[in-house]
Amino acid sequence: MPVKNFAGKQVKVDEEGFLLNPDDWTEEIASELASAEGIDELTDKHWKLLVFMREDYKENGKIPTIRRIKNNAGIPVKEIYSLFPDGPAKKAAKIAGLGKPEGCV
């Protein structure tokens, strides 16, 4: 598995750059992941969503869906899309240091 250097820390990631171990995540890593995804600055609104995702994941062992973020963190879907443009489910999970959300078939 590839290893990536974030903020001076060696972290294991998958082929698409998702962190393999959510416990490796730090706020600095989040900022670096975000800028790699084209988000220059993580605002309070971004952090609210990221923190919710991480806590929900810790509790339920599942990466929350957009619907779950809307229902439980009270963030409108439109805002989620404007915070994390082009595929927020995947992008936010990546920046939150979680794995790639399961594709459902």
Added chain:
Amino acid sequence: MKKLVILGGGTAGTIMVNKLATVLDPSDWDITLVDEYETHYYQPGYLFIPFGIYTKEDVMKPKRDYFPTGINVIMSTIEGVRPKENKVELSNGKVLSYDYLIIATGSKIHPEETEGMNGDGWRQNIFDFYTVEGACALEKFFKTWEGGKLVIDIVEMPIKCPVAPLEFAFLADWWFTEQGIRNKVDIEFVTPLPGAFTKPIASKFLGKFLEKKNIHLTAEFNIGSVNSDKNKIVSWDEKEIDYDVLVTIPTNMGAEFIADSGMGDDINFIPTNPGTLQSKAYENIFVIGDATDLPSSKAGSVAHFEADILFENFIRATENRPLKADFDGHANCFIESGFGKGILIDFNYDVEPLPGKFPLPGIGPFSLLEETRMNHWGKMIFRWVYWNLLLKGAELPIEAQMNLAGKRRS
């Protein structure tokens, strides 16, 4: 007397009750099945109705014809389950108590989840084909439609039978060719997925089919609303697609009583152990078919494979033996590709659809991930298999677990 209650008498519930009623001794067991509708619909047949291949009558049979004798059947909506008290509350006022509960209440479409979808345009030039009403309304519409832009849009995953929207696109291409107006019909396939399908090899294979049939693919489009005044669908990030007729696959959700009982996830599917099919929260509750939250397809073939595993585990549970985590997510889908041909895919949680022969390795008669006439006949014969063998819980010559023999990696 032990009590087994089965909620839902669709594909999964009917198979389960038939399997269990033959082995559970009627002097020890009281079996009750609850469902709200008298009619069993052969849901794979909905796809064919808009194109005049099947009629409504072809896909309907009385549910009771498929239930075994000696069980109690209650026709009622379900108010809720009180899992801590082992009770089910029905809308007719009855309260059922159970020792074991099997939930097989499936999934349904919810067009009202998307803003503007079921407004003025609903069943005028916006249709679904996941209900018999929708499929019939679309058949009527297509009869006189002179052409224009047909948009097929998947709102969000998961959906029941994830290949059905593709089959619809392939059949539309065939049907409008037959009508002599294919040159007047633009077909656009719009999906939130990154490609035609989720699994990479099949996605590429099916994507090529779309291209070959001149069906335009728009991937990663997450619909936020429908503007039915202007005949447009609008994504959450404000991309727009025009349509003359919109065929939508709306949000799929589990039964509402599951939410009211506090047993579901955000779309009312029940957290279920992916191997054993036992509810994650309650030991004496099992879940089967579309009602689970499993990352397997929501499809009849999956319900059928799950039934074999659930049958075994149910018997084990009643005998206080450990459950077997044998369900592997196996799905087997015939994909109608138009012009009398079909494609077959066979896959599970871990192994994506691969090319090869099925069910007999090297022999077939069906070909995996390949378009053949034989696959089309498999699909058409399946309706007979469904009514006469599958629902009755008969053994089919296909293993519940996926077999890698006969499949090729490259």
